[in-house]
Amino acid sequence: MKDYNYRGGVASMNRDKETLLKQIPIISNCKEVIQINKGFSSDEKFLVHMNDDNEKLLLRTFQLEEFESKKKEYLILERMWEYKVTCSRPISMGELGSRGYMITSYIEGKDAEDEIHKYSAKEQFDIGFEAGKELRKIHQFTAPCHITSWHLRKEKKHKKYYEDYLACGIKVENDQKIMNFIQENIHHMKKRPNLFQHDDFHPGNIIVNNKQFAGVIDFNRYDWGDPIHDFLKIGIFSREVSIPFSIGQIRGYFNNTEPDEYFWRLYSLYLAMCVFSTVIWTLKTIPDNMDDMLGKVYAFLEDHDYFCKIKPKWYTEEMHVR
Template sequence: MNLNSKSISKIEKIEKGWSLDEKYYVEDEHLGKLLLRISEHTSYERKQQEFTLMKLVGLQDVRMSTPLEFWKEEDKLSALYTWCDGDELGEVVSDFSESLQYKLGYIAGDYLYKIHSIPINKRLDWKQLYGRKAKKKIEMYRMYDIPFEGAEDFIGYIEKNFDLLEHRDTSFLHGDYHVGNMIVSSDNNLSIIDFDRFDYGDPWEDFNRIVWSAQRSPAFACGQIHGYFKQEPPELFFQLLAFYMAVNAIGAIPWAVAFGDVQVLMKQAHDVLMWYDHMNTIIPSWYQKIEDFQ
């Protein structure tokens, strides 16, 4: 397969998102609608791995931006994918009925379970690896000296619960799984995009971005959890979800000072704090049981 400039009828740069890749929407007379991602050659090994893993995801019956071709040219890497027609789910999910929000969340949860089922030859000391990461985020928060009422509630919960990280399984992770990286078509089919933050670790850590989904649609967030477990989750899941969301909230604040929107992420941290009653409960206030949606 070759992307020939002579057969390209349209190409537009995509400015949305926080990825370091350059992204382009392409229309080709022979290949149809495509996504072209261009990255630095220094990331060759990781980008090749991302492309290969995405092919494996596609074999799991997950609707997605399917990888087509990967190549190196001079000092750039290029990867070509199918285009997912539709709207970013985060922008439209609140327009849908609660039952459709829940249904789409359930599908997203089922997809995530399939992503985590891909066999990998890795075994991590998760307590050591993620524990070090969590401690570093706490250090960064304190180093930046950013006032956030309730920060010590997050930190206290994290520091008391490092033992939750013991004996966790290792799986392939999407790394940024939320409604902003999902596309919904006009006939309500869901597709997953943007695997460039993929990682390996405790599969339940992939729920740490559910905060973005729950802010827009609690029904979707509940559906995602139910679609993943197909039953009520164990208590350990909720304990770890609270842990990962606390780490994410603390870590996002100094990150936002350097790279992102401080007010958005401060608001998000505040929401997490309220959902967990200042970390006095392990079940977020938006969560509803499966029976509540039947």
């Protein structure tokens, strides 16, 4: 879904599959259907070239048992469009044989993660700034009433991760110092709002085109809780890709003003909690990548002097490049 113009990423598709897909009413008269072989999702993805004005659509097919979760994602996209978020527009959803399908508009461009290093510092900052403005729109969506409070859910998860960490045999340097910081600041979560979280907001899910922000994708990992938690990926991933983008995202979110100490304290709290969850998640899912993931952990620990500082070293208020 992230890059529909890349070389080597499309595959020829057998005629039977193309004929089957063209049974979907909205694309029955399309010019061409091209399979996309990029990304880690189990979904099959297709770029659909329509006959009208060179329109392109994105078609995703998935297992029928995923239909209800995909329906929720579709409804999320509808709500994002109501909030004027620059994202894929949901168009159609249904069943096709033994598969479900979802059709959305296609965002022209490429992953910011792959492209942004080619741009100037100002261009990177500006893309981050626009991304931050979009994130602010995303956070307008209030959690449904049945969703329990953020701090109760987050504290419960953290307690389990920390217990598993103590038993796992891997030790992070100064782990007690990190835990002390968490214990001293965890009460700040108690009055935080319960809002929509993209939960995977970083340059890999930002599309750029002609050196400009073009849209945000991949809402399927969403959650509900403190909107500041959506800045977590800056410390783990985005700052490695582009510091100007990361600073721009923060400033764009806060309408080109500096965030207050409360923001940085919560941001640091969530990063500190992430130390232990990262170790356990990596052990369970990608154990061969433990050294790489610990490298990311130690990078943000150094950014904060193991949380002696709540504002990271890479963040400079003087970067007024917009």
